[in-house]
Amino acid sequence: MRIVNVKIPTLSQQLYYDVTIEHGKITEMHSYEKKKVGDRSFSFLLSDHEQDDLVTWDADGRILLPGMVDAHMHLDKSHSLVVAKNQSGTLLEAIQSYTKASETFTDENVLDRMRKTALAALAHGTTTIRTHIDFNTRVNEETTFRGVRMALQLKKELAPIMEIQVFPMLPYYPYDDCDRKKIEEMLTFGVDGVGGAPHLSELPIECIDEIFSYAKKYNLPIDLHTDESDDPTVDTVLYIAEKTIEASYQGKVVVDHLCSLAAMDEEKVNTVIAIMKEAELGAITLPAANLYLQGREDRGVVRRGITRVKELLEANVPIAIASDNVCDPFHPFGRGDLLQIAQLTGYTAHMGGKADLYSLLKMITEVPAQLVGKEPKAFVVGAEVEFVLFDAKTIESLLAELTQTRAVYRRGRWVAMTKKTSEVSLHPTIIM
Ligand SMILES: [Zn+2]
Secondary structure (H helix, E strand, O other), rough: OOEEEEEEOOOOOOOEEEEEOOOOEEEEEEEEEEOOOOOOEEOOOOOOOOOOHHHHEEEEEEEEOOOOOEEEOOOOOOOOOOOOOOOOOOOOHHHHHHHHHHHOHHHHHHHHHHHHHHHHHHOOEEEEEEEEEEEOOOOOOOHHHHHHHHHHHHHHHHHOOEOOOEEEEOOOOOHHHOHHHHHHHOOOOOOOEEOOOHHHHHHHHHHHHHHHHHHHOOOHHHHHHEEEOOOOOHHHHHHHHHHHHHHOOOOOOEEEEEEEEHOHHHHHHHHHHHHHHHHHEEEEOOHHHHHHHHHOOOOOOOOOOOOOOOOOHOOOOOEEEOOOOOOOOEEEEOOHHHHHHHHHHHHHHOOOHHHHHHHHOOEEEEEEEOOOOOOOOOOOOEOOEEEEEEEOOOOOHHHHHOOOOEEEOOHHHHEEEOOOOOOOOOOOOOOO
């Protein structure tokens, strides 16, 4: 298959590209300044792509991005809002409500909700998901293991069309022998890494030590919910960084949320960012859930709980954007569209200039690819390629309109194609 006249903003801001793909790999790629002539105008209808090998598609300057990487989701919780309410809107009630509801779930119910969210993300152009999965050892035994079992089943089922990484969240209460036995058993199932939320623990240092010891024993990367609090004295990130260096785990630890970093004074922020750099921690901002959950106690000026995105970018700490929760008690909205979350990051981190827009696009593609252990540069001759083509010709319109018309390609074939046929007309007829 050959596509000409695509724009790849993660590579160049001005050039057009001509990309030839055989058996899922790029065999030729050229850049040029003026559009050239293609065979057929690119179609967003799957039925038109049967003869792909023979056609040179003309993308007419549309935008191509590497398959998006949503590095922090909760597939097990998604679409559980109907059974797990959250009246106060706080993190605490969300956790309590979800834990109670989880004991009523069935394998089928969990798998169906996870599949629905994963496929919605794929249709929007996300080809890799890292999902955190609850692992609560103090509910009935079936519930304890259900999320991880179902996530691994889904990972296998969807492997032909997308990549799913499963990160169980180790509990944040102090473990007894019974908890440890269940954790050890679960870690033999073939999970991709270890997660947790040590800032919620009464003994966060001990909790972090436990997480690192399991990760090292099973040689797994670590991805932690970190300091999801408005309180500037909550700073477990400092010990996570220290521990990362001590364990020689640099480049294998990601810290997510970092809400308290926004509330700290500048001096402390500089200290935290410096040690994050030294420990080579990756960072993830999750604006949708944090705008919803944080600042619940505030009156008047309400804190937003969004981490220091610009400061982390300036310090060259790799920071990605991710969705977090979708339609559950932690965050009641969302559709699994990472581009929408990038737009939200534009609002929350005050990033709207041209250079900012390019940064936002890298934060949903190359940066999270690096954080989840994938090759960050997607468009290289000889490389297996996965991408999403958008029906948008400028990055400004892409991020303003969030077009739903998208085509997603992976491992040598189109895996999702959406053509929105009922777009609200941008040129309405005005009747005077
Ligand atoms: Zn989360």
